[in-house]
Amino acid sequence: MQVEQLKPNERNYAVIEKEALAIVWGVKYFRHYLYGRKVTIITDHNPLKWLMNIKDPAGRLCEMQRKDSNLFAIINYLEKGELPDQSSKARETVILSDNYELDNSGILYHLFTPGSRKRRQCLRRQLAIPRCLIDEILYACHDDATAGHLSLNKMYTKIQDRFYWKGMYSDVEFWCKSCVDCATKKTPKHRPKAPLNPLPAVSGPFDRVAVDVLGPFPPTYNSNKYILIFSDYLTRWPEAIPVPNADATTTAKVFIEEVVCRHGAPRQLLSDNGKKLSIKILLKKFVNL
């Protein structure tokens, strides 16, 4: 593996340019191995793949940016100093142009300083996206096989690292919310609660018993660290038994000795199905005892 640090001026490149630069650098560095051979470069960076597939990318992108009415006003002002006739539009263009710059090939970039402390490293250049390319970018960053249907915030951060257009957040939000795959396959944040079903009435004391475990506590003189609680549903009588551990074998043994032998066998045993008190494991132990 070969690692190369970016030069200070290269650090200001947009992510898409940095990845393209990495390919150029890699091909130059390994030219002795690559010379005269057919080489395949594999990348999961979709915008870059798109950039590689089109002829004269800078020229096409320039054309698209210039066809976009909002971007054209800014480009025209930065290139020729010309402003729209309408005074309000002219004022807006002058103000907005402070946040944009044109590179040598005439492509417009938006200048952006990340707000969060973590990401506030330096001024970033985001490619200014004409409206005709927005859907293509949203698809590449969310729906494509390598995009992974990211959540709103992750997808927005990913897009913000590379691109800019007006109303970007609301477009990303709408795209995520209207994604059918996300809506049908992702686990909802708040799972719908199962309906509550009342338990049938008990027929007598110790007909239904609930079991729970408390602890671990600091060990006692007898090395007990847990308390097993057996509560009767009718009388609310609790049996609290200190035990050194709360595994299924100990629980089953204590249940037989302290509950079944003293109060009779309950018809129902309830537990919260925690790791330690899974009813299935307890039943296996009862059978063994």
Ligand SMILES: [Zn+2]
């Ligand atoms: Zn999705």
